[in-house]
Amino acid sequence: MITLEGVGKIYGPVTALDDVHLEVERGTIHGIVGPSGAGKSTLVGCLTGLVRPTSGRVVVDDVEVSAANTRARRALRRRIGMVFQHVNLFDQRTAAANIAYPLQIMGAPKVEIRERVDELLTIVGLEGRGDSYPSQLSGGQKQRVGIARALATRPPVLLADEPTSALDTDTTDAILHLLREVCDALGVTVVIITHEMSVVREICDSVTLLDSGRVAETGKLEDIVADQ
Numbered sequence: 001m002i003t004l005e006g007v008g009k010i011y012g013p014v015t016a017l018d019d020v021h022l023e024v025e026r027g028t029i030h031g032i033v034g035p036s037g038a039g040k041s042t043l044v045g046c047l048t049g050l051v052r053p054t055s056g057r058v059v060v061d062d063v064e065v066s067a068a069n070t071r072a073r074r075a076l077r078r079r080i081g082m083v084f085q086h087v088n089l090f091d092q093r094t095a096a097a098n099i100a101y102p103l104q105i106m107g108a109p110k111v112e113i114r115e116r117v118d119e120l121l122t123i124v125g126l127e128g129r130g131d132s133y134p135s136q137l138s139g140g141q142k143q144r145v146g147i148a149r150a151l152a153t154r155p156p157v158l159l160a161d162e163p164t165s166a167l168d169t170d171t172t173d174a175i176l177h178l179l180r181e182v183c184d185a186l187g188v189t190v191v192i193i194t195h196e197m198s199v200v201r202e203i204c205d206s207v208t209l210l211d212s213g214r215v216a217e218t219g220k221l222e223d224i225v226a227d228q
């Protein structure tokens with residue numbers, strides 16, 4: 001589903017990524033782990049097409065992002081759902097209306113939006129809470145709304161950038177399990193960016209350890225955790 005071959009990114013004197021190779025299979029959860037400055041955000045940018053690699057190839061969902069024109073990269077971004085550490089919901093809109101937003105932008109018919117929002121509220125365990133405003137929801141519930149919003153347009157790939165860094169341990173576990181469910185039930189390929197190895201141990205199928213822009217290790221979780 002996702003392939004990086006010899007990807008490099010240079011910003012003036014800084015080598016943010018250096019000869020990065022990695023592979024993520026469809027319908028699995030891949031963790032990208034590394035300390036601050038390791039190149040995680042740059043790597044995410046390469047996947048979404050917002051960052052142009054200096055060298056190498058990036059292929060996501062059969063689209064060669066690194067060679068695509070602006071229009072094709074924009075189209076690809078619509079096929080990647082994004083989940084962030086800070087959920088950034090519209091405070092003046094209900095949970096349901098936040099989830100509906102990407103569908104409204106797409107111009108989906110109202111009846112379809114209503115059905116899809118109901119379905120998404122159930123998937124993320126918020127049935128009956130659609131009319132709540134973000135201020136009435138806990139941090140974990142807001143993240144659930146964020147995940148539902150990211151899934152609204154049925155993207156094949158979900159990119160979760162530090163999705164649990166702002167949450168306590170119990171809420172973190174619940175959100176990670178939700179991501180696992182989403183992956184298994186919907187067949188979505190999930191990439192989680194994190195600085196916490198515990199997150200990776202909990203749910204990832206495979207993992208890439210980044211250090212100073214280089215891949216320290218990449219492969220199946222059990223092969224890598226054994227070395228840690």
Ligand code: ADP
Nearest residue numbers: 011014016034035036037038039040041042043
């Ligand atoms: P991480 O997300 O793991 O913290 P980043 O991808 O943000 O790492 O950064 C990797 C390196 O690239 C850092 O040294 C950072 O300062 C540098 N970098 C990232 N983006 C830019 C940019 N737009 N211009 C210059 N340097 C950058």
Ligand code: ADP
Nearest residue numbers: 093094096097100110113114115117118130131
């Ligand atoms: P806005 O006026 O900002 O567009 P709305 O309150 O009309 O926000 O809601 C936007 C969309 O969210 C609606 O089209 C509706 O389909 C959906 N929606 C709103 N409330 C619910 C709910 N409780 N359950 C399911 N869908 C809802």
